[in-house]
Amino acid sequence: MLELQPPHAARRIALHACCAPCTTAIAECLLHNGIRPTIFFFNPNIHPEQEYRLRKRECKHYAERLGLDFVDADYDHQAWRAAIAGLEEQPERRARCLRCFEVRLLGTAQFAAKQGLGVFATTLAASRWKRIEQVQQAGLLAQQQVAGTTFWAQNWRKGGLQARREQLIEELGIYNQNYCGCEFSQHPQPNPDKADKQGRPTSEWHQSKTD
Numbered sequence: 001m002l003e004l005q006p007p008h009a010a011r012r013i014a015l016h017a018c019c020a021p022c023t024t025a026i027a028e029c030l031l032h033n034g035i036r037p038t039i040f041f042f043n044p045n046i047h048p049e050q051e052y053r054l055r056k057r058e059c060k061h062y063a064e065r066l067g068l069d070f071v072d073a074d075y076d077h078q079a080w081r082a083a084i085a086g087l088e089e090q091p092e093r094r095a096r097c098l099r100c101f102e103v104r105l106l107g108t109a110q111f112a113a114k115q116g117l118g119v120f121a122t123t124l125a126a127s128r129w130k131r132i133e134q135v136q137q138a139g140l141l142a143q144q145q146v147a148g149t150t151f152w153a154q155n156w157r158k159g160g161l162q163a164r165r166e167q168l169i170e171e172l173g174i175y176n177q178n179y180c181g182c183e184f185s186q187h188p189q190p191n192p193d194k195a196d197k198q199g200r201p202t203s204e205w206h207q208s209k210t211d
């Protein structure tokens with residue numbers, strides 16, 4: 001399995017979890033490396049609330065299965081809407097998503113500082129549907145905003161974790177959502193910069209999801 005080298009050789013970290021599928025292989029790999037994550041579920045972006053509760057329940061079950069602490073953070077979707085105000089019409093993987101990551105990772109950094117964990121990471125970068133550079137940018141901003149924290153900018157798509165993720169989802173029958181999370185992603189639109197004349201995503205767009 002992938003050998004990890006966390007910042008400051010941390011043995012305990014705060015792990016922001018966006019959902020159970022993205023948490024599976026990462027949490028397992030951390031434990032295999034002797035690193036104990038506290039699972040921090042902070043996702044006020046998810047809509048509707050019923051979907052939020054479903055994703056949270058799945059993530060909590062998985063954390064319990066591994067014997068990990070699971071922290072259920074606030075769900076204030078109206079506050080999230082206020083944070084992304086003016087960016088509602090943005091396509092996925094653009095400014096709205098960066099702001100969404102900033103909100104969630106700032107909350108995670110604040111939680112890490114409060115718990116004295118110091119190092120924090122996120123499962124957001126595990127998803128091929130998200131731009132890894134946006135996740136890393138948001139993590140580094142949160143690190144700057146919260147004294148005493150370090151963002152662990154690990155690329156969780158490497159080292160066989162993608163394949164292990166799929167295997168665990170299948171084996172454990174974990175609910176795997178078909179949209180990112182907010183109301184604006186429930187009917188995904190192709191990125192206009194990467195769509196053909198009929199509006200279909202091009203192969204380049206699909207390729208970009210592997211970055």
Ligand code: SF4
Pocket residue numbers: 045046092093096097098100101180181182183184185
């Ligand atoms: S599409 Fe996903 S990352 Fe982007 S704003 Fe919506 S929930 Fe957040």
